Amino acid sequence: MYQTTYHRPSSVAEAVRMLGEAADGKFLGGGQTLIPTMKQRLAAPSDVIDLRHIAELKGITVSGRDVRIGAGTTHEEVANHSGLAAVCPAICYLAGHIGDPHVRHMGTIGGSISNNDPAADYPSAMLALNAMIHTSKRALSADEFFTGLFGTALDEDEIVTAVSFTAPEKAGYAKFPNPASRYALTGVFVAKRPEGVRVAVTGAGEDGVFRATAIENALSRSFEPSVLDGIAMPADGLMSDIHASAEYRANLIVVMAKRAVQAANG
Template sequence: MYQTNYHRASSVAEAVKMLGDADDGKFVSGGQTLIPTMKQRLAAPSDLIDLRHIDEIKGITVDGRDVRIGAATTHAEVAVHGGLAAVCPAICHLAGHIGDPHVRHMGTIGGSIANNDPAADYPAALLALKATVHTSKRELAADEFFTGLFGTALDEDEIVTAVSFTAPEKAGYAKFPNPASRYALTGVFVAKQPEGVRVAVTGAGEDGVFRASAIEDTLAQSFDPAALDGISVPADGLMSDIHASAEYRANLVVVMAKRAVQAANG
């Protein structure tokens, strides 16, 4: 790693000021993506501004079916939160299967979505749940926040402070994990609301997380795994790599969608 200066911010405003004062600063939360990237010398920021100790962006609140999760909340905290599990167990299940215990106790929901790794779990959840992303500047719908492979609508000096959503009637998540990293080779989050069904796919798209409209339309008619028998997803636009071909991922999308619906139905 190259030499870098470490700063611990105590507020969002202080973190933004620290970034402005740095030559080439980067925000860091759990560091599960940035630190390995720095170790490989693919990134060399002059300054790291640590967001993990900002109390105002920590914690989970559940008010009826309205949920707000602070950006500095770890995956482990999401996984075991009783109030959240009571209204949306699917997101607790998702968080409990991210990486390994070290990753879950260090990684944060804000860091995950700000990085928007194409195989990360949370982007699929937020997209399917029709979540809102709160930042130091504004509020963004998840549909607008994720803009492509590792891309988001965030400005360089903008910090994710929280995510919020209304818990759906039913939700489920299923993924086919890489056996080493536990990243999703393909993961599917389904959410059933009174106005319809939203289905989001991670780990499969060449351009990152996306919604599966054909599966949504089918499940809106019958929210049952059997309804997806005979449904196929085109391989166009899906990733091929050393782990799986686009055609294999296309099949996994349907298989994981069935499992997600089964989980949602209990």
């Protein structure tokens, strides 16, 4: 790891100021991506601004079906929150299957979505749940927030402070994990509301998370796995790498979507 300077702000405003004063600073969430990346010298920020000690970024509130999750909330906290499990167990399931227990003790939802790794789990949930992403400057819909491979609408000095969504009628998540990294080789999150179904796919798209409209349309007609039987996803725009070809991922999208619907239907 190259030299860096560590900072520990206690408020969002202080964190933003510290980043502004740094030559090439980075916000540090749980560090489960940034620290390994710095160790490999693939990132070399002059300063790291640790967001773990900012109280206003913490905590989960569930009021009726309205959910708000602070950006600094760890995967473990989301996985084990009983109030959240009562209205949207799919997001608890998703959080409980990120990485491994030690990673889940550190990694945060804000860090995950700000990084927008094309194989991360959370972006699919945000997109399918039609979540709002709250930042130090504004609030954006998930559709506006995720802009491509590791890309978000965030400005350099903008911090995700929370995400919020209304729990859908039903939701489910299924992923085919890479056997080594546990990142999604393909993961699908489905959310059913009276006005329709949203389906988001992670791990498969060359541009990161995306909505599978053909699957959405089919599931909006009937929210059953069998309705996806005849559907074939195009391989165009999907990733091909040593783990899986684009065609394989295209097939996995349908398979994972079926499993997600099955999970949602209980």
